[in-house]
Amino acid sequence: MTIEKALVVGTGLIGTSAALALREMDVTVYLSDIDPPTAGLAAELGAGREWDGETVDLAVLAVPPHLIGQRLADLQKRGVARAYTDVASVKAGPIADAERLGCDPGSYVPGHPLAGRERSGPAAARADLFLGRPWALCPGPGTDAGALGLARELVSLCGAEAVTVDPAEHDAAVALVSHAPHVAASAVAARLAGAGGVALGLAGQGLRDVTRIAAGDPLLWRSILAGNARPVAAVLDEIAADLAAAASALRSGDPDGVTDLLRRGVHGHGRIPGKHGGPVRDYAVVQVVLRDGPGQLARVFDAAGLAEINIEDVRLEHSTGQPLGVAELSVRPEDADRLAGTLRFHGWHVPPVPGRNPAGPAKP
């Protein structure tokens, strides 16, 4: 039994991305969203067609965590699919909701793809969002083998790696790498609520990065944290203790008491894998000076294309109206020297490629 027809319930970033991935594999995909224009946009983007109640092989619930149980119960009651999975970022809570509501445990495979973007909504969706990313599956003792097989097939069709994990272990892990960091970012950002204009005027990129996720919807996050309360609380207590100890060391004139925390931070940061499983920042950056502004960039891309070098990312560093700009081109490390040489050959000023030195702080 394979997935020929799928239903995606909730066409936000994750649901639409899964739909796009399934469409690329020629699966028939139906789309449903509590907000019909959102499902319509996803359909317009090629994610599938709007749902009219057809039965499917697999239903993917991409709605907020606290709605999973109820939505699952509704769909199961209507016999919509042979198997059901969800993509919520906590697992114990939705599983408990499903049990409480009398859902059929046999056809439900709780899941959580570990992928995301800075933007949300269907327009930000990408067919390759899950490529090479882990996708947690938390089947229970009563899960049917057939349902598990369909969930695994979904993961495979999306190009992700299935990781079977106990729901409690999953929730402890995401408390550490996602939920507690969110609260910590909120606590740093909360200090700015009463900050004066001088302080805010001195803010830089480092602060923006630390606090970026604090912009998340408080009600969505309240729901996530409520669903993972004890594991998150345990991590928050440890962070709070480290910060209180650092404050105490600084106040008592013992700055060396902070060095160990800073060192552990460097070590811990270095253990975070990169987007595609490799180390963080696995591209080399080639800088090229564009004296005539962004218009020159077209020729840079032409030159790279002729040399058959794939530019993985590009950042333009210039200010409006300035004649001088720098483009930073991210390429595979083995292509960096060749790209630099090509661009120099065509007359551009290319500073020496600094190699893969780790990025330092934005500015102390």
Next chain:
Amino acid sequence: MTIEKALVVGTGLIGTSAALALREMDVTVYLSDIDPPTAGLAAELGAGREWDGETVDLAVLAVPPHLIGQRLADLQKRGVARAYTDVASVKAGPIADAERLGCDPGSYVPGHPLAGRERSGPAAARADLFLGRPWALCPGPGTDAGALGLARELVSLCGAEAVTVDPAEHDAAVALVSHAPHVAASAVAARLAGAGGVALGLAGQGLRDVTRIAAGDPLLWRSILAGNARPVAAVLDEIAADLAAAASALRSGDPDGVTDLLRRGVHGHGRIPGKHGGPVRDYAVVQVVLRDGPGQLARVFDAAGLAEINIEDVRLEHSTGQPLGVAELSVRPEDADRLAGTLRFHGWHVPPVPGRNPAGPAKP
């Protein structure tokens, strides 16, 4: 008296960027670094010429904070410049060091440009790094008007905005917006030092952003924190208290006790000004689907250039070998609809511009 000749001591990111800015204004710039190849690279990049001991109008000390006082004393003893300034991110400490070492307070104007980048070193320097950014100046009661005038001229030549601020107020402000956030990022990252493979495998972009600055050099940061101990400790205590309270609320089954912190975080985050003084994310993003990969991007830039639309930033979203890619073009909001129309006219698929909706979390 104006700046005709300047000396930059320390050719890292900040020093070299100031040198480049001065060179663009036809100031003669001499470069010095404790590591001569670093000064040589800065010279090669057009930041000036290596220093042979010439006297100058203004010397810019771009060395770590704890070295400012000693370096200032050395240079003043040799009568190298008419005026001296520094760019250290703490001010009270270097000022106290200078006093202790008997430096001439008349010719020294403590300073701190609020600008930075994710990369460090001279190759990452940019002439326009300081454009539109605040640049704190902390003259004391004994500072000569002539020296202050030269420091203000430096700020102006770099395109920055001089902000005269008391050293204590400066240090409290940077504790809030830079130093305490760094320690908080370290504390989050430190939790990963002992994390298991499952947890690390589930890490996403949000965690990378929160912890990015934790990669900073522990010894440099120990020096910065030591130089600003009490203001940093005060902020850290508040963050620690918020996190402990959040943990307690979650543990006692009161998730609403966290909602207020999350809301304050959203509010505080929203108060951070953008890179050029505007609000964060003051550009609209136009997405364009590139079916033939990065080679098409050249034609996108050509089309934008013909329409006289300035692309402020661009991100390529594709995976190696994938035929489908999406380019996200950041433009001024008033240009977004015109760019979308232009690109559609040329046959590209451009999803509806979502407007300036705030970016949500990478993924809950």
